[in-house]
Amino acid sequence: MSTGRAQWRRRVPPWAVDAGLVVLAVLDAWINLFDEGTPLVWACVAIGSAGLFLRRRYPLTVFLLTLPMTVFMDVAVAPIAALYTLATSTRNRHLLVGCALLHAAAGTLAWPLSEAFTGDRTWTLIQFAYTLATASAPVLFGQLVQARHDVARQLKEVEEAREHERALHAQTVLARERAQLAREMHDVVSHQVSLIAVQAGALQVASKDPDAREAARTIRSLSVDTLDELRHMVTLLRASGGKETELAPQPTLADLQQLIANSGIKTTLTGELPADVSTTAQRTVYRTIQEALTNVRKHAPGARAEVRLWHDAHHFGVTVTNTAPTRPAVALPSSRQGQIGLRERAELLHGTFTAEPTPQGGYKVELRAPARSD
Known part of the structure; x- marks a missing residue:
């Protein structure tokens, strides 16, 4: 109606x-x-x-x-x-x-x-009251119409504000998903492609069969191109992504032995973490070790690595140290996003991440987080 x-x-x-x-x-x-x-x-x-x-x-x-x-x-x-x-x-x-x-x-x-x-003064007073009541009707009705318009306008403004809020929330969710995707692409895809490139480069140098060497060269070249494209994709996604990102379920400490076995590096694993360490912390430790071993393969060929898990009354963490390289490194493109991602993961645990060279010519990275952090 x-x-x-x-x-x-x-x-x-x-x-x-x-x-x-x-x-x-x-x-x-x-x-x-x-x-x-x-x-x-x-x-x-x-x-x-x-x-x-x-x-x-x-x-x-x-x-x-x-x-x-x-x-x-x-x-x-x-x-x-x-x-x-x-x-x-x-x-x-x-x-x-x-x-x-x-x-x-x-x-x-x-x-x-x-x-x-x-x-008659009484009749005059009655007539005045009647006329005043008659005049009050259009005044009250006009005010009611004005109030109705005000309410309609306010409802429209509220709806517009809600639409704007929903749009901002959608943009925030999208930004976080992009940041998560960028982080996982770097940590997972880059790790595997870097391993392929390193192994192909080693095969190219060691093989005496010309066909095998050419195939290895092709694999290494494609891997390098893939890493370069991946660097652009990660940079683009991270530019529009948020900082605090919900992490999807990823490998935990139970997968460390498999990670070290597939790294192609002589690595020793010592120490342990508390039994009650959170799943988020386990993923962060895993990614820190993964990124450190990837960098050893890329920048320190022939080096050995030591992974040490540790904890005390107030903190827990992991330290990855590698020796100096024994042969020249193969030139590979770098997105320079690995350590940024690790620092972000450490911040999610209210911890710190450090990376620095050692006096012996190697490199050391360390993750330190409060014992009760999730």
């Missing part, structure tokens, strides 16, 4: 509504006057009725123009329409009360004015 009324209002132009009110106001005045109107009275009727064309732009002025015709006759259309328009356009309650009182006073007065104070 309300939708039908709204469509009807949109179909009827405002000027047609105003013209209809003017006609009704003139008819109202003509019915009350019959043939007793003087030129002055009809002039007041004309001014007050025609002023309704301007009621939307000058509501207070139009209301004041209807007061003279209210004094001369008992009319309702013009002053009520003017009062309603004024009530829908202003928030000044004192002004509305004053206009209602002014309308009641004008409707109570009789023309000529000398007769207004010679009759």
